[in-house]
Amino acid sequence: MTALRIATWNINSVRLRRPLLNELVAALAPDVLCLQETKCPDELFPLEELKAAGFPHIAHRGMKGYNGVAILSRIPFTVRAEDPDWCGKGDCRHLGVALDLPGGPLELHDFYVPxxxxxxxxxxxxxFAHKLDFVAEATAWNLERGPARxxxxxxxxxxxxxxxxxxxHKQLLDVVSHTPVEVAALTAWQQAGAWHDAVRHFVPAEQKLYTWWSYxxxxxxxxxRGRRLDHIWVSQDLAGGLRRHAVLKPARNWPQxxxxxxVMVELDL
Structure with a gap:
């Protein structure tokens, strides 16, 4: 049995907040850390510093000033080169890898939705049109591939x-991120891959749960006044291995x- 910890964080500039990754590692000790909104072109990505933080295996896709995703891992992986360029924009919003694990590779996708x-x-x-188009394309892609495994x-x-x-709920029904059309779109995407909501696996739906608080x-x-914008989904065959989760709320008070x-989940494979 292999215990695997996967964390996700919209870091909002990897160069500005790189020192905070040490705090994250101390608190969560993730085996794999997926970042969004790195805001860093590939040639300026702080690769060696992040390797020194304990992640020898790193992939990143970035652009100047906005967007950008990265996967930092203690586990070797292969980058999935065949995944789509969403909406044909080349705007660095997705990175997929296959983690090299006992029992076979594990497919991992890191998304930053508009x-x-x-x-x-x-x-x-x-x-807003781009956001809906992006989620619709991802949903169609999942439907074509069938249930995640x-x-x-x-x-x-x-x-x-x-x-x-x-x-x-009432006050945000007409606010972007919680409108009925967005909720329906995300639900369709989740159903298309038969994904299991790994964090709500531990936290009942009737309990408040947030991962974002406005500046x-x-x-x-x-x-x-928070919202849960950051998610971890697992395929149904992994749901039984979920062991614990963490939402690192104290990080909202870190400097800068x-x-x-x-957000992190731990699962047994």
């Missing part, structure tokens, strides 16, 4: 699907914190 802007109307807001999907999916994934809040902790906090 945020979608402020207006939840695809006719007047191209950013020995696979994990993580990332900042920028949608809080459940009533208690947001601080106020706009004067006192984010006191107001606690990201507005997202790290």
């Amino acid at each position: 945020a979608g802007g402020d207006v939840p109307d695809p006719k007047v807001n191209p950013k 020995r696979a994990v999907m993580v990332g900042d999916l920028n949608i809080a699907p459940l009533e208690h994934d947001v601080w106020s 706009r809040a004067r006192d984010w902790e006191a107001s606690d 914190a990201s507005d997202h906090v790290p």
Whole structure:
């Protein structure tokens, strides 16, 4: 039996917040860490520093100023070169690998779904249209491939699907990230791959659960107006091996914190 810890974090600039990765490693000791919004072109990615932090195997796709994904691993892997270029934009929002593990490879996908802007109307807001198109393409891709097997999907999916994934279901129904059309789209994607929500596996749907708190809040902790935008899904054949989870809420108070906090699950393979 192999215990595997996989964490995900929208780091909101890997170069600015690279020192905080030491705090994350001390708190969660992940075997694999998936990052989003690295905001770093590949030629400037701090590869050697991250290897020195305990991750000898690293893949990254980035661009200047925004987007970008990376996978840092203690476990050898092979990058999946055949995965789609979503919406034909080449905007560094997905990275897939096959982890080299006992019992066979494990497929791991790191996604950064478009945020979608402020207006939840695809006719007047191209950013929202892009978000819906992105999720629709990913859903069709999962449908074509069939139910996921020995696979994990993580990332900042920028949608809080459940009533208690947001601080106020009623007040956020017309706010981007919790609108009915987005929730339906994310649910369809999850069903297309027969994915199991690994964090809600541990936290009942009727309990509040957040991974993001806005920078706009004067006192984010006191107001606690959060949303669960960061997700870990596992294939059904891995669900029985889920052992524990962590949402590292203290990270929101780290110096120069990201507005997202790290999320981790541990599973036995």
